[in-house]
Amino acid sequence: GLQPLVEHKNSHNVDTILVTLDEIYNGNYFSVQGRDDAEKIKYFIKDAIEQWGVKYVMLVGGRHGGVATEKWWCPVRYSNLDDGSDERQFLTDLYFSDIYKYDNGNATFEDWDSNGNGVFAEWKMMSKDMLDMYPDVYVGRLACRNNYEVQKMVEKIITYETTTKNQQWFKRFVGIAGDTYPDDSDPYYEGELATEAAFNYLDGFEADYVWTSNGKLSGEDDIINAISQGAGFLHFSGHGNPMSWATHPPKDDSVWIGIDVTKFPKFSNDGMYPVCIVGGCHNSQFNVSVLNLLKLKNLKTIYYHSTWSPESWGWWMTRKFGGGSIATIANTGYGYGEPGEDCLEVRGRYMELQFFRSYAEGKDMLGETHASGLSYYMNKFPPMDDRIDCKIVQQWELLGDPSLKIGGY
Structure with missing residues (x-):
C-alpha cells in the first residue's frame, strides 16, 4: 500500500499522513460536512489546511467500473461548463485545490456552486457559477485502478526522489512536436515553437527536439527511442485523445504521426522518469474505461473519441512499469490552441509554457510548479471572463505526486 511512501516522505521532512475515505466519511478527524x-x-x-497546515494533497484512486453510473475509488468532480462542443462535462481536480473564495478580504469556503442549485462549476446559457479558481493547496492524483498500480507508483516515486539527483539523464529535455495546424499560408509550426519556448526556460539542460520538420519525428519508434534514453522533462505539443497523441508534418494535415497506449510497453527508461507535459485534447481524460463499449447506443461516439481505452494516455504514461513518466500534466477535455503567429501567447500553448516558467523560477515541488502555472495563466486571462480560458484552467490535470521534488533529493 501507501505506507512505504508515507515513511519515505517523512524521512525527507515532508510530514505525511495517510487518511482513508472511510475516516473522512466517518468523521474520525473532523466533523463531516458536504452534499x-x-x-x-x-x-x-x-x-486539514486549517488544523494541520497541509500544503499537498494526493488523491489516490481512479475509476473502477460502473456502466450507467461510474464508480470511483476516490471521488471526482465534473465541471459543468458548456464550451459549445459535444462535451458537456469534464473532470477537474482543481475543485479540490481551490478551497477558499474571498469576499471583501474574508476567506470563506469555495463550493463551486455560487447559485446554490447543486450543479457544480456551471457555465451554461442561463446560469453561471462565479468561481475563485486559484489553488489554495497543491493537489495531484494517482488515478490507480488497483492495488498493484498503487504499489508500482509508490516504488516509482521513491526511486525517483532517491536516485535522480546529479544524474546526467535528468538534464535532458525532450520536445516532441510538429506542425499542429498545417496551412499553406501559415509558416508557423506551433507545437515545435512551443517545445522550443519551453526549453528556453530551462538552465543547464540539453534539448532533444524530436520534430517532424527536422526529420527526427517520422514515426512512433522515434518517440520510443527518445523517451527510452530518459529525461528530466518530456514535452508533447500537438493533438490527442484518451488513447493517443499525434501531430503533423509541415503543411500536411493528411498525415498523422504519433503514439498510442499500445506502444507504451516499449518504453525502457527504467529509473529515468521525466515529468511529462502534454498539449492535446483528452490525453488525461482519466474516466475512460473498456466498459464504455457497453454503452452501445453511443458506440460510434465512444469509438471515435477512444473513451473505451482501458486507461487514459496520461495516466498510462505515468503508471507504466519500468519506464514512462513520473507524472503527467495534460487535459481531461478538449484542448484549445491558436494557429499562427500568436500561438504561444494564448490558450493551451500559453498554459503549457507556464509550467516551465514556474520551474525556471525555482519552484521545484511538482504541485507548486503546476499550481503557480495555473495562477500565471489566470492572471493574464481571468477565467470568469472567457469560458474557454476557464476550461483550459479547470482541465489542466496533474496526474502524479504533488509533493514530488523535481530532480530528487
Whole structure:
C-alpha cells in the first residue's frame, strides 16, 4: 500500500499522513460536512489546511467500473461548463485545490456552486457559477485502478526522489512536436515553437527536439527511442485523445504521426522518469474505461473519441512499469490552441509554457510548479471572463505526486 511512501516522505521532512475515505466519511478527524462525497473531501481538505497546515494533497484512486453510473475509488468532480462542443462535462481536480473564495478580504469556503442549485462549476446559457479558481493547496492524483498500480507508483516515486539527483539523464529535455495546424499560408509550426519556448526556460539542460520538420519525428519508434534514453522533462505539443497523441508534418494535415497506449510497453527508461507535459485534447481524460463499449447506443461516439481505452494516455504514461513518466500534466477535455503567429501567447500553448516558467523560477515541488502555472495563466486571462480560458484552467490535470521534488533529493 501507501505506507512505504508515507515513511519515505517523512524521512525527507515532508510530514505525511495517510487518511482513508472511510475516516473522512466517518468523521474520525473532523466533523463531516458536504452534499456529496466530493464535497465532503473538500471540506476535509479545508479542515486539514486549517488544523494541520497541509500544503499537498494526493488523491489516490481512479475509476473502477460502473456502466450507467461510474464508480470511483476516490471521488471526482465534473465541471459543468458548456464550451459549445459535444462535451458537456469534464473532470477537474482543481475543485479540490481551490478551497477558499474571498469576499471583501474574508476567506470563506469555495463550493463551486455560487447559485446554490447543486450543479457544480456551471457555465451554461442561463446560469453561471462565479468561481475563485486559484489553488489554495497543491493537489495531484494517482488515478490507480488497483492495488498493484498503487504499489508500482509508490516504488516509482521513491526511486525517483532517491536516485535522480546529479544524474546526467535528468538534464535532458525532450520536445516532441510538429506542425499542429498545417496551412499553406501559415509558416508557423506551433507545437515545435512551443517545445522550443519551453526549453528556453530551462538552465543547464540539453534539448532533444524530436520534430517532424527536422526529420527526427517520422514515426512512433522515434518517440520510443527518445523517451527510452530518459529525461528530466518530456514535452508533447500537438493533438490527442484518451488513447493517443499525434501531430503533423509541415503543411500536411493528411498525415498523422504519433503514439498510442499500445506502444507504451516499449518504453525502457527504467529509473529515468521525466515529468511529462502534454498539449492535446483528452490525453488525461482519466474516466475512460473498456466498459464504455457497453454503452452501445453511443458506440460510434465512444469509438471515435477512444473513451473505451482501458486507461487514459496520461495516466498510462505515468503508471507504466519500468519506464514512462513520473507524472503527467495534460487535459481531461478538449484542448484549445491558436494557429499562427500568436500561438504561444494564448490558450493551451500559453498554459503549457507556464509550467516551465514556474520551474525556471525555482519552484521545484511538482504541485507548486503546476499550481503557480495555473495562477500565471489566470492572471493574464481571468477565467470568469472567457469560458474557454476557464476550461483550459479547470482541465489542466496533474496526474502524479504533488509533493514530488523535481530532480530528487
